[in-house]
Amino acid sequence: MNRYLLPLGVFAALVLLLGVGLSLNPREVPSPLIGKPAPAFQLPQLHQPEISIASKELHGKVWVLNVWASWCAACRDEHPVLTDLARSGIAPVYGLNYKDKRDDAVAWLKRFGDPYQTSLFDADGRVGIDYGVYGVPETYVIDRQGVIRYKRIGPVTPEIVQKKIVPLITELNRS
Amino acid sequence: MASWRLGGSILVLVFCMARAAWAGEAAPAAADLVLEARVTAVATELRCLVCQNQTLADSNAPLAVDLREQIREQMKQGASERDIVEYMVARYGDFVLYRPPFKAATVLLWAGPALLVMAGFIALFYRLRRRRSEIAPELTAAESARAAALLAGNTDAEQR
Numbered sequence: 239m240n241r242y243l244l245p246l247g248v249f250a251a252l253v254l255l256l257g258v259g260l261s262l263n264p265r266e267v268p269s270p271l272i273g274k275p276a277p278a279f280q281l282p283q284l285h286q287p288e289i290s291i292a293s294k295e296l297h298g299k300v301w302v303l304n305v306w307a308s309w310c311a312a313c314r315d316e317h318p319v320l321t322d323l324a325r326s327g328i329a330p331v332y333g334l335n336y337k338d339k340r341d342d343a344v345a346w347l348k349r350f351g352d353p354y355q356t357s358l359f360d361a362d363g364r365v366g367i368d369y370g371v372y373g374v375p376e377t378y379v380i381d382r383q384g385v386i387r388y389k390r391i392g393p394v395t396p397e398i399v400q401k402k403i404v405p406l407i408t409e410l411n412r413s
Numbered sequence: 414m415a416s417w418r419l420g421g422s423i424l425v426l427v428f429c430m431a432r433a434a435w436a437g438e439a440a441p442a443a444a445d446l447v448l449e450a451r452v453t454a455v456a457t458e459l460r461c462l463v464c465q466n467q468t469l470a471d472s473n474a475p476l477a478v479d480l481r482e483q484i485r486e487q488m489k490q491g492a493s494e495r496d497i498v499e500y501m502v503a504r505y506g507d508f509v510l511y512r513p514p515f516k517a518a519t520v521l522l523w524a525g526p527a528l529l530v531m532a533g534f535i536a537l538f539y540r541l542r543r544r545r546s547e548i549a550p551e552l553t554a555a556e557s558a559r560a561a562a563l564l565a566g567n568t569d570a571e572q573r
Contacts, residue, residue, distance in 0.1 A: 269505075270502070270506040271503075369504070372463060373463065
């Protein structure tokens with residue numbers, strides 16, 4: 239009996255490791271920016287290019303940054319979820335329009351609705367690089383002191399909003 | 414002949430102009446080649462996060478193109494390879510390094526294969542040692558005779 243137990247045990251351990259490994263998503267690279275100050279930026283607005291917004295103007299409130307683009311299919315998927323989040327009013331949602339054409343972006347928002355307080359136009363993607371963006375859509379929760387507290391890679395789902403984002407924002411709003 | 418010479422020089426002139434006109438990709442100056450070599454050297458040590466099995470140097474993903482451009486600009490401004498790697502790791506984490514760093518978190522990744530091979534050899538060693546003590550004892554004379562008879566296909570012996 240014993241001589242079968244050892245290989246069986248090793249096999250079971252391997253299966254366990256494989257099971258865990260296969261359930262992980264290799265696209266979700268943990269961000270080193272969590273807990274660090276959000277990188278500073280100064281970007282023109284999408285709808286009013288003459289007016290720029292600097293990141294420090296957003297200090298003092300908890301806010302959500304959503305990286306999106308008109309060419310991104312998944313952004314369409316998360317759009318209703320984001321709209322609900324914005325409508326709930328717990329935190330303003332700012333858009334970072336990443337590597338897009340202004341006309342396409344404006345048309346996209348017109349077609350699907352604009353949940354954003356305002357969208358910032360990051361034409362060459364430099365601000366995106368500073369934020370470690372590599373796969374649109376990505377969503378950040380930033381606190382009053384301008385520190386990144388949470389990053390979601392990929393579209394936000396209602397579950398993520400309920401279980402992670404809303405509780406976090408509520409907690410940050412309290413402090 | 415004079416006309417050949419004229420024709421020849423016109424031809425040469427046309428070729429030179431054609432080369433200049435075909436300015437799709439101007440030949441880079443020597444300094445740029447050195448820069449490009451350095452950029453590629455750094456890019457080969459970094460991972461493309463979109464096509465995760467490719468280096469930044471190999472990948473054609475838009476992000477990889479952007480990051481290479483970023484590396485080029487930083488190098489033009491005098492950043493060292495180390496500065497650039499730190500810049501990338503600060504934004505993308507350890508995963509952006511193509512070679513996983515040797516840290517507490519990755520010890521199993523680096524040492525794992527060697528450990529498994531060693532464990533295999535140890536198991537083999539013990540197995541062989543035990544096998545040696547399992548060698549069958551010598552047959553007695555009567556048993557050898559019986560064995561021989563059976564092997565020879567002697568039906569009398571089988572009936573015993």
